[in-house]
Amino acid sequence: MILKTRRQFINVMAVASVALAAPSILYAQDTPWAEVGYDRILVANTNGDRLAVRFRTGQRYDASNLQRLNWLWRDWRDGGAQRQIDPLLFGDLALIQTRMSLDFGEPKLILINSGFRTAGRNATIEGAARNSQHVQGRACDFNMVGVSPALVVGYAESYGVHGLGQYSDFTHIDVGPPNRRWTG
Ligand SMILES: [Zn+2]
Incomplete structure (x- = not known):
């Protein structure tokens, strides 16, 4: 305290x-909040796991906290398989979360409904690219709890995220090749 x-x-x-x-x-x-800011993230997944993590201090990433985020991003629908997630993704999410929390005047929770996917499970998902950024550990599908995806897309666009997919009930962002936009 x-x-x-x-x-x-x-x-x-x-x-x-x-x-x-x-x-x-x-x-x-x-920000005024311990759990939300440019170097930290407040995030949950639809499996019910939740973390508040400071993933970097200045320009230095915190390796153990990145591991905790890798765990949250795991493919819990396929045995909990994990891989290293590109930390640039956490940076993009923290920017979006910080800006939206400041604008709304309260911390906004990121809820991941799909983070890392095993290649095997990805292949079973209709419409998923075989070389999906999810398989490569560079993507997430998420909601900002209590906010429409249409609004989230506007914030993500303003920060120039590399991959941005707009869906009716969630938003996809990734840190793969730049300038990819689509509507699902
Ligand atoms: Zn996606």
């Missing part, structure tokens, strides 16, 4: 000094 208060105080000071020096980089401000 003391640490949290101290961090919030430091955040306020940092934002204040940034505002005086260069208002144009207010982008770098943090």
Whole structure:
């Protein structure tokens, strides 16, 4: 509790000094919440697992926390198989989550309905690309709880995510090759 208060105080000071020096980089401000920000993520999956994880400090990734996210991303529909997830994906999700949480004034939970997929299970999914970014550990299908996917797509687009699939009931993003857009 003391640490949290101290961090919030430091955040306020940092934002204040940034505002005086260069208002144009207010982008770098943090959030009032311990679990949501540019270097951390609040995420659950539809298996019922939930994590709040700081995946990097500055430019350094936290290897053990990346492992925890790999676990959350596992293919729990196929024996819990895991692989290493490209951490750039967590960065993109954190950007979207931070911006939406600030705009809504409350932390918004990311709910993953499909993260990593084994090649075998991917092959059983109608319409899934054989070389799916899900199989390569670079994708997720998700909802921002309480927010329509149409709105989520707008935020993802504003950050220039590489792969962006718009569906009626979820959003796909990935960190594969750039400039791929589709509607499912
Ligand atoms: Zn997908």
